[in-house]
Amino acid sequence: MKPAPFAFVRPRSLEEALEVLGAHPDAKVLAGGQSLVPLLTMRLAAPAMLVDINAVPDLDRISCDDDGVRIGALVRHAALLRDEDAARTQPLLRLALSHVAHPTIRNRGTTVGSIVHADAAAEMPAVLALLGGSVEVASVRGRRTIEAADLFAGPLESTLAHDEIAVSAWFPALRPGERVGFAEIARRHGDYAMCGVAALVGPERTRVAYLSVEEVPTIVDLTGVAPDDVGEAALAHLDPQPDIHATAAYRSQLVRVLTRRVLEQAA
Amino acid sequence: MTTKLFGTKVPRVEDDRLLRGQGRYVGDVFSGQDALHAAVLRSPHAHARILDIDVEPVLDVEGVVAVYTYDDLEDAMGEPLPLLIPHPTLTHGRTQYALAKDEVNYAGEAVAFVVATDRYVAEDAVARIRVRYEPLPAVVGIAASRAAEHLVHDDVPGNVGARMEQHNGDAPAEIAKAPHTLTLDLDVERSACTPLEGRGVAARWDPDQQRLQVWSSTQTATGVRAAVAAKLGLDLRAVDVITPDVGGGFGVKINHPWPEELLVPLAAMRLGRPVSYVEDRREHFVASAHERAQVQHIEVGFDDEGRLLGLDVMFWHDHGAYTPYGLIVPIITSTQLLGPYKPRAYRVVFESIYTNTVIVTPYRGAGRPQGVYAMERTMDAIAAYLGKDRTEVRAVNFIQPDEFPYEHGLVFQDGRPLTYDSGDYPASLEKIKQLVGWDEFPQYRKEMAAQGRRVGIGLACYVEGTGVGPYEGAHVHIETSGKVKVATGLTSQGQGHQTVFAQLVADELGVRFEDVEVVTGDTRRMPYAVGTFASRAAVMSGSAIHLAAKRAKEKALRIAAEALEADVDDLEITDGVVSVKGAPGASISLGTVAVLSNPLRYAFDEASKSATQFAVGDPDKPPVAPGEEPGLEGKDFYSPERSTFASGMHAVIVETDPDTAEITILKYAVVHDCGHLINPMIVEGQIHGGVAQGVGGALYERMVYDENGQLQNASFMDFLMPYVSEVPETIDIDHLETPSPLNPLGIKGAGEAGVIPSAALFASAIEDAEGIEITAMPISPSDLFTLREEHR
Known part of the structure; x- marks a missing residue:
């Protein structure tokens, strides 16, 4: 379990990082390394170069205003989890982050990194999708904003181009009259969930996000559905997949139970 | 006056050093020295013929020092690895070669061995070796092995390595005339030892003194020494084997010699340089050993009180691709199955069968968990059939304190009569009932039900032959x-x-x-x-x-x-x-x-x-x-005449979620009798660790093979060893001290006890909570949900 050979660069500025990344089609960005390093050691990924952005200044900032929370690419899960302003502005962040793995992983892993890693079993991509947030990406070609709805292309696949770095993510603030809920069930504490559900309930809409159910985080609109029917209504839009930890039928049951629980939480 | 230390909780002298990171493991032996590192090319196929191995692309990799395949092995090294414990009934024992000769029989079997300046280069080189395989049908699982549509080894008919029978009395006749009979069909899956430190070996050859020094993460230094000397053609006196700190064994490191335990010393001798190999986690899953998989068929006859009149057990033991450790595991299952009970007649037959999966050698408990599972599931079934309390049925079958030494009329794993030296099972039962609150449980269940919560209580008893010669x-x-x-x-x-x-x-x-x-x-x-x-x-x-x-x-x-x-x-x-x-x-x-x-x-x-x-x-x-x-x-x-028999009883209260089928442990109690306690803190630590491992085996861990013999969960991400958050927060322990008459200290072994009754125990408690018969372990929430759907 040793990685294949790779070159390693540690740029001191974003510009430098973007240049290196643009010049090396087989390079990968390293931030917290909590997903990438295991892939390297198991030789499931063998990039020719790692561009370590940990020395790039100003990427570790959390800024909150009335509109939402913006976090830089180097903000660790643990820092965001601790941040009182962020928790006030959008309570779903803290609610969901407490389910992200274990403290040691949260201390290194970055929230933006987790989002662009696009694992359908991860909490924060689903949160971003539910809230309708976005990711700001940069390359030598310039900057652009990718809306959450356009970000997740498939399992472990985002719509970032190879030469792009996600420099920040933006989560909209909780608006007056809105409530949120989050619950998940994992085999072991801190594992990837067999099923996770996040809810955003407002005066006009009820939206629910599902992680670990399909190949990308999935949003279902349950506006106006009676409380007793929410589970079946959600399943009408979902196609739960089996894996070694849960049959499709069991995963469907978790969708039913957790949808109800999370909507009660957010009621 | 010096205070007597026997029986006191003396703090472990090991901990200060180990907890400060000052342990010195195999991986540290050559640290800072100019040693070479090895990596192994392993078969990607569960069953295949090797047509050709091309090592050419490796030879020019910078840093590669040597590449060995079977063709590079000479004399005794070219012979199959030893069959450590032969047995007359193991008529078709098979062992692998240090490096596969013409055929591979499990995904993970060693095919080639690379020595390089570091492990990174060695792995790079391994990835470049080209092997042409002719894939053969893989035999995966007990059912496929028994069906024998395909054979693991061409010359082993029916995939049966051994068939063994033992009996005391005429069980079928007793069952035929018994007032009541039951039949059970049970299933236990594979798990593995998974110590924190995997296998590892380091070796240095001194050409001046013609002397070999080997460090191995082993459970037997003398065994490795004898094997290395024999295989490499050295005088025993020319070989030293040293075990540095070892980061856990749990059984897997008693099997020996592992291919690497021979190949590393061989390379050190040939190259004249120190060589080391440390197994990585993936290799531990696919290239060390597993245990536990059995299918069991039980027929039992009993009277109105639940007394065992005839017990007739047939089981199939999956021993994987080879049998280096002989029949120890199934022999232990077949004998220790009897636990604290004395059936009037007992017959046990097992077949030890081949599959194209990782080999099976003892894992903490070593066949006992499966035996206890068979016996205790039977006890629960009898109690349910007769409408009796589960503890009553057990009590009427206990060997009584005045019946020791108690002879079962069978032969144990050490080739000696299965004779229990001492014990007090009725006293244990009283203690465990007190400790877990057995008699108060119906009231508790009622209270919990009023809150919409579903709980169950389980009990399992075991006797463990320890301290074998x-x-x-x-x-x-x-x-x-x-x-x-x-x-x-x-x-x-x-x-x-x-x-x-x-x-x-x-x-x-x-x-x-x-x-x-x-x-x-x-x-x-x-x-x-x-x-x-x-x-x-x-x-x-x-x-x-x-x-x-x-x-x-x-x-x-x-x-x-x-x-x-x-x-x-x-x-x-x-x-x-x-x-x-x-x-x-x-x-x-x-x-x-x-x-x-x-x-x-x-x-x-x-x-x-x-x-x-x-x-x-x-x-x-x-x-x-x-x-x-x-x-x-x-x-x-x-050197004792025979083993000494420790015993114990575990009880657990579980809660099952009516919606999500999650299984939560509310209370865990242990009564443990290992004779006199030298250090109660260490014994309790062994119980804690064993219980944690048992929880893993009962509720979390399994080896998920697909039909091609590929292990789907060969990592700690998907092989669910429990975290501290999954094991009971407290374990209530009470000791009974029934001394052994067989040794001067009156002690019995305690290392494996904690893990032995787990599968039986959780099956009992979940069955009690759910009212659904539990016949297969381990059980996950998804499995429980499936059972609920089937029983709706």
């Missing part, structure tokens, strides 16, 4: 400083041997605990030993150390009596000083006794002056008396 030995040396050096040959994997063995020596010799240093698993210090397995270290080496210390003490007292001009019977040793009882001032330190024990010609310090030829001794007698040896040492061996 043939022997262990010990050497105790009192140095002139008064410090005591102790060596025993079996190895340590974190159990706390240095602590408990020092307790025994301090007590026997009357020296300070801090002055005793214990070395284990170093063939330079104790070349005669067997190994650490079967909960045997305390019983075997503990007894040997006690006996060796006794000899050293006798000698010390003889010499001191002469020096003090006193009678041996009037002497006592306290804090390392021998004194005459009731005569203050008449004393001599053990260090000085050690000086006197070794008559000297040359003085090298103040103390040794007193042992020189003009200072001491009767000029008319030989300086070393006839029958004596110089030096203050004691050496002895302990």
Whole structure:
């Protein structure tokens, strides 16, 4: 379990990082390394170069205003989890982050990194999708904003181009009259969930996000559905997949139970 | 007066060093030295013929020093690995080659061996070796093996490696005339030891002295030594095997020699440079050993009280692709199945069968968890059938305290009669009922039901043959400083041997605990030993150390009596000083006794002056008396006639979520009887660890093979070893101390106990909570949900 050979660069500025990344089609960005390093050691990924952005200044900032929370690419899960302003502005962040793995992983892993890693079993991509947030990406070609709805292309696949770095993510603030809920069930504490559900309930809409159910985080609109029917209504839009930890039928049951629980939480 | 340490909670001397990261493991042996590192190319196929291996692309990789395939192995190295424990019924035993010859029989089998300047380069090189395989149909799982549509080994008909039968009385006849009968079909899946440190071996060849030094993360230094010497054609005296700190074993490291344990020394000799290999986690899953998978068919006849009249068991044991460790696991299942009970007649037949999966060798519990599962599921089924309390049915079947020694009329794993030495099962049952609140549970269940919560209680009993022979030995040396050096040959994997063995020596010799240093698993210090397995270290080496210390003490007292001009019977040793009882001032330190024990010609310090030829001794007698040896040492061996049988009972209260089928442990209780306790804290630590491992085996861990024999969850991400958050927060433990008459300390083994009843226990509790018969373990929430759907 040793990685294949790779070159390693540690740029001191974003510009430098973007240049290196643009010049090396087989390079990968390293931030917290909590997903990438295991892939390297198991030789499931063998990039020719790692561009370590940990020395790039100003990427570790959390800024909150009335509109939402913006976090830089180097903000660790643990820092965001601790941040009182962020928790006030959008309570779903803290609610969901407490389910992200274990403290040691949260201390290194970055929230933006987790989002662009696009694992359908991860909490924060689903949160971003539910809230309708976005990711700001940069390359030598310039900057652009990718809306959450356009970000997740498939399992472990985002719509970032190879030469792009996600420099920040933006989560909209909780608006007056809105409530949120989050619950998940994992085999072991801190594992990837067999099923996770996040809810955003407002005066006009009820939206629910599902992680670990399909190949990308999935949003279902349950506006106006009676409380007793929410589970079946959600399943009408979902196609739960089996894996070694849960049959499709069991995963469907978790969708039913957790949808109800999370909507009660957010009621 | 020196306080007696036996029976007290002496803190582990190992912990300070290990917890500060100062442990020294195989991976540290050559740290900072210019050593070479090895990696192994492993078969990607579960079953295939090897057509061609092309190592050309590797030879020009910078840093690669050597590449070996089967064709590079000579003489004994080209023969299959040893079948360690032959048995007459193992008619079709098979073992693998150090490197696969023409065929691979599991995904993970070693095919080629690369030595390079570091492990990174070695892995790069492994990835470049080109092997052409002709895939063959893979036999995966017990059902496919029994169907024998395809064979694992062409020359093993029906995939059956062994078929063995034992019986006491005529079970089928008893069942035929019994008032009631039941049939059960049960299933247990695979798990594995997964110690924190995997296997590892390092070796250095000294060409000047023609001497090989091997460090191995093993449970048997002497076994590895003998195997290495035999395979590499060396004199035993030319090979030293040393076990450094070992990061857990749990059974997998008793199997030996692993291919790497031979290939690393071979490379070190051929290349004339130190070589090391440390298994990685993925390799541990696919290339070490698993255990536990069995399918069981039970027929039982019983009377109105639930008394066992006839018990007839047939089971199929999945031993994977090869049988290096013989039939030990299924033999233990077949004999230890009986637990604390005495059926009027018993018959057991097993078939040990081949599959194209990782080999099966003992894992903590070693076949006992499966046997207990079969027996305790049967007890629960009888209780349910008769509408009786589960504890009552067990109680009427117990061997009673006045029936020991109790002979079962069977042959145990050590080839000796299965005879229990001592125990008190009725007392254990009373204690466990108290501890878990068995009689109060119906009320508790009612209260919980009122809150919409579903709970169940389970109980499981076991008897564990521990301390199997043939022997262990010990050497105790009192140095002139008064410090005591102790060596025993079996190895340590974190159990706390240095602590408990020092307790025994301090007590026997009357020296300070801090002055005793214990070395284990170093063939330079104790070349005669067997190994650490079967909960045997305390019983075997503990007894040997006690006996060796006794000899050293006798000698010390003889010499001191002469020096003090006193009678041996009037002497006592306290804090390392021998004194005459009731005569203050008449004393001599053990260090000085050690000086006197070794008559000297040359003085090298103040103390040794007193042992020189003009200072001491009767000029008319030989300086070393006839029958004596110089030096203050004691050496002895302990070899019991048979195993000693520990026992215990576990009880658990679980909650099952009516919606999500999640299973939560609310209370876990253990009553444990391993005879006298040398160190209750260490015994309880063993129980805690065993329970944690048992929870893993019952509720979380399984080896998920697909139909092609590919292990789908060969990582700690998907193989669900429980975290601290999954094991019970508290484990209530009560001890019973029924001493063993078989050893001088009255002790029994305790290492495996905690894990043994888990599958049976959780099946019992979940069945009780759900009202659904549980016949397959482990069980996950998804499995429980499926069962609920089937029983709707």
